Amino acid sequence: MKDSPLTIVSSKELRMLMTALSARDNVKSSQEVVLHDNAQAYLTLKSWLEIMGVSGFLRDSLLAVHAGGGLSRAVANDDLFLRLQMLRNYEDDEDDYYTCSAAADDAV
């Protein structure tokens, strides 16, 4: 998969992927990044659709449903084509966030 324009990673690798992509200031090659909690099933469906001759809108719709729907962003800019598809089944780190509240002594 190294030379493939398609990169499949587990959602658990999301943080590492973010780090890698952020460090890459200039992405010149065409690239599609799919984040999926069941990459094998995603690829199986995609291959099956290709074999069956399903293409275009229908194929894209079925893949979008499989990927959890909706959460995709496509960016076309120069040679960059980046697609991130997020998860339907949230991972354990879903609530791994911080809350920024006012300090107790935030006097007015």
Added chain:
Amino acid sequence: MAPKTIQESDLYRRLRGAKHGVILVLGTGQWGKTVTVHSLIASGVFGDRNIALVNYPTDFVESHAYPKNYRSVSWPEDLSKISDIIHPSRDVVVIDDAIFIAGARDFSTRENRGLQKMMTISSHHELFFILTIQNTSMLDISMFQSQDVYMIHKHMDIIALQNERDQQVVSQTIANCVLTKYMRSHKKAIHPKAWGYCSTTKEIISFEIPPWWHPAMSKPFYGVIPG
């Protein structure tokens, strides 16, 4: 898993331990950049520093319930006079992008040239600068290269994203995805505009509205031409 406090974040620890830096709050208008700035300040991350709001209308600051350590300052005509206005080691300087875009000004204007010079000497003055900006293409990114820069991303719409600098497209796209994910999964408990993603520390943060906040404070330049 319960959310952690901002004090437990790398962003907080790094800012708390620093004496100067540039915090860039980036995203489309109306997505809470200004609230995010003041939420971060209210967290206490800058200690007892005073807050200098650049070119905010003075009567606006005085007529709203900002904390006591807030004040409006006018950007100086002569940067050699900057120390008369902004106090080294004791201020956090807040700059709203409205001072760049209002009046059809662009980054070649006096304000932005002055800003770049100010960034260059900010480390010597031990100052924190917080800028809100809709798109980094509005600024000369080289002005940040010698500084400790912290990027906090709010949601950016697709039009703005397509006009974003190449260097920022990937990180903002990731930010949009992460923000969308958290907006969806916490939509019943947390306002969608509260979320911010720090691409410097790879952290997602829910910025709560400061207790003294009033909605009008989101639009300090409403009805006026900044300058």
